[in-house]
Amino acid sequence: xxxxxxxxxxxxxxxxxxxxxxxxxxxxxxxxxxxxxxxxxxxxxxxxxxxxxxxxxxxxxxxxxxxxxxxxxxxxxxxxxxxxxxxxxxxxxxxxxxxxxxxxxxxxxxxxxx
Amino acid sequence: xxxxxxxxxxxxxxxxxxxxxxxxxxxxxxxxxxxxxxxxxxxxxxxxxxxxxxxxxxxxxxxxxxxxxxxxxxxxxxxxxxxxxxxxxxxxxxxxxxxxxxxxxxxxxxx
Numbered sequence: 001x002x003x004x005x006x007x008x009x010x011x012x013x014x015x016x017x018x019x020x021x022x023x024x025x026x027x028x029x030x031x032x033x034x035x036x037x038x039x040x041x042x043x044x045x046x047x048x049x050x051x052x053x054x055x056x057x058x059x060x061x062x063x064x065x066x067x068x069x070x071x072x073x074x075x076x077x078x079x080x081x082x083x084x085x086x087x088x089x090x091x092x093x094x095x096x097x098x099x100x101x102x103x104x105x106x107x108x109x110x111x112x113x114x
Numbered sequence: 115x116x117x118x119x120x121x122x123x124x125x126x127x128x129x130x131x132x133x134x135x136x137x138x139x140x141x142x143x144x145x146x147x148x149x150x151x152x153x154x155x156x157x158x159x160x161x162x163x164x165x166x167x168x169x170x171x172x173x174x175x176x177x178x179x180x181x182x183x184x185x186x187x188x189x190x191x192x193x194x195x196x197x198x199x200x201x202x203x204x205x206x207x208x209x210x211x212x213x214x215x216x217x218x219x220x221x222x223x224x225x
Contacts, residue, residue: 043201103157103159103213105156
């Protein structure tokens, strides 16, 4: 299996608090992504990274920030959590942006904002 | 922009064949992915089609028609473990960094 882990696996937090989710890979892949998955919406891209300190926004980036200071780690921060950010968050990695190897996903983080 | 349509749910019988359809609209075509996602788990990559026609991988096959904006995933000899959601996805025209996923088809395999 590809080495990609997410932490924590589950988290409950209060509205207004900052939350950071971590994605760690051991594959040395260049591309890393954060998605959220909600019923009726499917997977939606939040942010992605194409290298250390190189990141860009996805379609639902408002209220989220990311950082990638090392190849292996991609952090997603909810600056001030809201109930609408209750979701399952998936990190994904891919080897290339030009050939379709597909993504490898982490196991997900179930976040509940109360 | 990207738009993907898939049926929400399907039911099929163990041992049978099922076809899961996907129609898409995209400003620039860079291929089409299929993923499988069991309940409570992460999606896993199944297939990628960029040329028209059928590609077979064991019990699973994927078909693409670029002119019709249409793809299907064909599952043969269904097994109970095939009960899962099947996600169709298309990359944006700018590259594979941005991929739009459909909402998925939940397949239930019954004895």
